[in-house]
């Protein structure tokens with residue numbers, strides 16, 4: 001179709017997924033829009049009612065399936081529309097950060113923060129600096145399949161299992 | 175599924191930086207999309223009619239509107255869907271205005287982004303289900319927090335309409351700031367003469383229950399059914415018996431307490447009634463100065479009280495109230511001017527605030543309405559007013575205009591001339607802001623008829639010289655430095671948010687801005703509503719407001735409450751969580767995390783424990799959905815499948831055109 005060439009951008013945006021709570025941060029992003037706070041175009045926002053609705057698995061799924069960065073934002077602590085959703089969120093995100101580094105995904109690609117509905121300016125700063133960070137990191141490396149263990153190790157485990165023995169990694173060193 | 179996509183130009187708001195026809199055309203390639211178009215104003219009547227006829231003609235069962243923020247028009251388009259016979263939850267919106275066209279100028283990139291947002295919306299919509307609302311009862315009582323003029327107006331309007339009102343006031347009397355004011359601009363009519371009768375109405379209205387010296391401790395529940403806890407602070411006087419005769423005040427030997435009502439320019443007794451027109455007119459003991467409560471000896475008031483209502487053992491009391499709506503009208507506080515060290519505020523006794531000056535001019539004030547200098551009790555002949563103290567000054571964190579200071583300063587200057595005909599008044603100002611009805615005429619009258627000298631410029635410092643004060647500032651119109659020797663300096667202090675406003679906002683689950691003022695749901699179209707259903711706002715808790723605006727907002731908030739109460743049943747939001755009993759293993763982890771206690775334990779026919787959501791209590795946050803190890807409890811309209819579909823739409827396929 002003729003329109004398709006018009007849709008192509010020079011220079012590619014990176015793929016940044018945002019999860020924003022409806023009450024504070026989505027409102028903050030709207031406020032930034034109303035105030036015409038210019039921002040990079042890489043981010044695409046998925047709206048959820050509360051940061052407490054954001055399953056760390058959504059973030060993991062996004063990063064595994066090719067997102068270059070994930071930005072999450074909710075209401076400031078103690079200002080949650082649902083009283084304490086952001087406290088649950090904070091704990092879950094901290095867990096996720098620990099977990100990301102062992103999966104081989106750079107935890108730097110994930111960032112969470114708090115922005116209120118009045119903080120358009122702050123939202124602009126958050127988006128701009130996170131986008132900068134992701135552009136510095138560059139496109140995310142493609143994750144290959146496999147278990148992440150080397151061949152030798154897998155053989156050892158298989159042998160241990162066959163013997164009904166403990167996993168060699170956990171066996172106490174003699 | 176048959177989906178229609180409507181891409182809005184929003185005039186040039188979107189179309190200037192997004193190629194809307196291209197987005198619409200490209201959207202046609204998405205799965206299940208059978209109809210696309212781009213329109214000038216989708217929210218207008220022809221725009222909505224286009225959606226409705228497309229739904230009918232194309233037999234659409236889902237609609238994506240790519241336009242402004244859903245926070246703006248989701249309700250509008252949902253209604254359009256309903257008019258066409260579709261369930262309103264079969265709508266998704268792509269925010270291509272606030273999140274795209276207004277924040278970037280690169281049209282090709284914006285266009286791709288807009289298309290991708292449409293793609294997310296379509297992916298989600300393909301997983302949407304029709305949802306149906308349930309009905310629930312409304313408690314037709316309203317809580318009004320704050321008894322200033324805005325709260326009083328709101329309470330009286332609701333009470334006159336026949337609804338029960340619970341009013342909670344943190345001070346000993348209602349009346350707020352207006353009760354302290356002598357006269358009001360621009361009519362120069364007596365403040366307490368117009369407010370007093372309304373205060374009396376509050377106390378006598380059969381539908382109003384007033385709790386003074388009380389604060390809201392906790393608010394739980396949801397629109398139509400709030401449970402409120404009110405802390406009634408100890409007054410050490412049994413108010414049921416107190417007649418307000420004042421015998422205790424006459425005899426109280428402790429006379430050195432700060433008189434809060436008189437803004438600290440005079441002292442009062444430890445047991446006190448703040449002012450003669452106080453409502454309720456009851457005495458209360460300030461424990462900080464009371465000899466009995468501090469040292470255990472005195473008790474004079476208890477001896478002289480004819481009704482024996484003094485109770486030194488009294489404790490705070492917690493009361494419970496059920497209401498269906500809340501109006502917050504908690505007002506403002508005065509800016510703490512002592513930040514301006516160069517003005518010597520708090521240091522020189524004859525540099526006072528505008529509200530202190532108001533008490534000096536007031537016939538029921540500590541001087542009986544005679545304007546005298548705090549230092550030596552002499553009548554000042556030269557009074558200098560300094561405007562914008564704590565307004566329009568980013569260096570003290572107050573970049574906003576307090577709005578009413580220009581006007582009250584003009585009024586105070588005029589009244590000064592009335593009180594002391596041979597006096598001169600000077601006003602240092604930045605700009606005169608007088609946009610209300612009759613306001614500009616009034617400031618002109620101050621200058622032309624009353625000879626008030628207006629000097630345009632900031633005051634740089636105030637320092638003492640003998641008994642007097644030298645005010646040094648710039649006259650930017652004449653381009654010179656000026657010095658005025660003053661007998662008295664009045665600082666026109668600005669307004670700031672009430673102390674504890676953020677804490678109260680958190681209790682009501684509403685937002686507040688960086689200054690602590692409460693946020694309205696929409697600055698233009700929903701000025702007295704909040705994003706929490708059933709919670710409304712009025713007056714200066716939203717930002718500085720003058721009396722007419724506060725009264726108007728009090729009535730507006732009351733009207734909103736009456737609209738809410740005009741229905742016998744409210745519709746619950748069906749965006750609540752739902753348990754799939756066959757997946758639920760009854761661990762009740764969800765119940766433990768739900769902040770609202772919306773999940774109860776039930777047993778199925780086989781005797782297995784299961785979770786069940788109480789629909790009217792669930793607020794739809796989805797915290798439980800993330801908690802459930804089985805994926806058994808799903809927040810409707812934001813299920814795992816829906817959100818994952820969005821993630822997949824965005825991540826899996828790279829830019830494929």
Ligand code: SF4
Nearest residue numbers: 758759761762764802
């Ligand atoms: S957390 Fe999930 S499995 Fe456990 S009781 Fe709740 S719904 Fe059932």
Ligand code: SF4
Nearest residue numbers: 768792793795796798
């Ligand atoms: S969504 Fe879940 S956690 Fe949130 S209020 Fe409803 S039941 Fe409670």
